[in-house]
Amino acid sequence: MKNILSLIIMCFATLIAHAQNEKPFDVEIYNDEYKVSIKMNLYDKNITVPRQEVYGELDGFISSKQSSSVWLITSSKIINDKTAEIEVVNDYGSEDFIATLKLNENGTYTLDKTDGSTLKFAVNRKWQKLPGKVVFTKK
Numbered sequence: 001m002k003n004i005l006s007l008i009i010m011c012f013a014t015l016i017a018h019a020q021n022e023k024p025f026d027v028e029i030y031n032d033e034y035k036v037s038i039k040m041n042l043y044d045k046n047i048t049v050p051r052q053e054v055y056g057e058l059d060g061f062i063s064s065k066q067s068s069s070v071w072l073i074t075s076s077k078i079i080n081d082k083t084a085e086i087e088v089v090n091d092y093g094s095e096d097f098i099a100t101l102k103l104n105e106n107g108t109y110t111l112d113k114t115d116g117s118t119l120k121f122a123v124n125r126k127w128q129k130l131p132g133k134v135v136f137t138k139k
Contacts, residue, residue, distance in 0.1 A: 024103045025076075025084050029136035034128065035065040036121070038101075038111070038136060042076040042084055052091070062088065066128070067121035088119075109136040 025042035040060025041047050047060045049070055060073040075087040082103040089096040097116030103109055113119065113132040120129040 024082065025078060025101070027109075028139045029109050030139045031134055031136050034130055034134065036062060036130065036134070037065075037139065038062050038073075038109075040073055040076075040086075042073075042078055042086070045076075047073075055091075059086065062119065064121040064123070064128070066123040069121060071119060085114075090117075104135075107138065110134070111136060 023041075023043055025040060026044070028037060028039045030037040038060060039047055042059050045059045046057045048057055049055055049061050049063075049072070052070065055072060058072055058074060059076040062071040062073070063069075070091050071088045072091060073086050073088050076084055078084045079100075084101045085098065086101055087096065087098050095117035097113050097119065099111050099113045101109060101111055111134045118129050118132075119134075120127045122128075
């Protein structure tokens with residue numbers, strides 16, 4: 001009986017330790033409707049953009065499956081365990097915006113633009129403009 005109780009306690013301790021080590025802003029998330037993803041690590045700030053390593057290590061980037069351009073997360077601030085603020089600039093450096101990124105109770109993420117340019121990608125020679133608030137899910 002003591003062995004079983006000890007085993008149960010160790011299992012719970014392992015689960016609690018794992019839950020405390022989770023990093024909600026070290027993740028890749030995706031929006032199916034717009035075919036846009038965000039890859040980020042707001043803790044270590046060590047993300048490189050594939051085939052565009054010239055930008056160096058960043059907090060993350062936003063990309064589209066339908067376009068070769070990217071938006072770079074150049075700065076971030078984690079407000080609490082479920083909310084972060086990010087500063088984003090396009091790969092030409094001509095447009096930028098600030099947004100809040102929030103982890104929702106259901107495990108999705110909401111990107112809410114608070115100031116600046118519209119997030120957009122060139123798709124089939126037309127601008128695909130994303131709304132100010134977009135919901136993402138884990139990949």
